[in-house]
Amino acid sequence: MCHALLQDPAFFRFLSHIDAELAEEARLGRCLRCNGPLHVADFPRKPRGCPATVREEYSWRLSFTCGRCDTRTTPVSVRFLGRRVYVAVMLMLVSPAGGHAALSVRDGLKVPARTLLRWRAWWRRDFQQTRFWQSVVSRFMPPPTGDLLPQSLLERFQGPGCLERMAQLLRFVCPMSAYPM
């Protein structure tokens, strides 16, 4: 399991670099409504689940507004998933109730038990019905076992260590970060 990542500021900074790259791509794409230039208009977040040393940089969601029509463009993110207050990586580490890993997330990071229940239900049911998952599930053969999500999905990504595999998983699911969930 990859739970040590949750205590690793270098991992969280690595994700910030990926988000900066994703934001730069969005900025170069200009405003999708009028093709106007995009200006920085980050908005504040209250992040939960990240180490204290990176809290400041995780307190901002990178975003832009159009200099011509004022429409907001918020790039996808590997750090935040939709409006959830917990950082995205925590949702990727949800595991079956009662297991050692589940207890370390609950106790070490003080995630309320009801939040964990909600996350498990989301993986078992809602996630598998998202437009995102419906559009990508056929890439996996056989498809990851639904009852074992998200671990069954993480296992499909290759890499020398947890950091690389988790970063790939977060990149993979980041199209979902643009939808309200």
Ligand SMILES: [Zn+2]
């Ligand atoms: Zn515009």
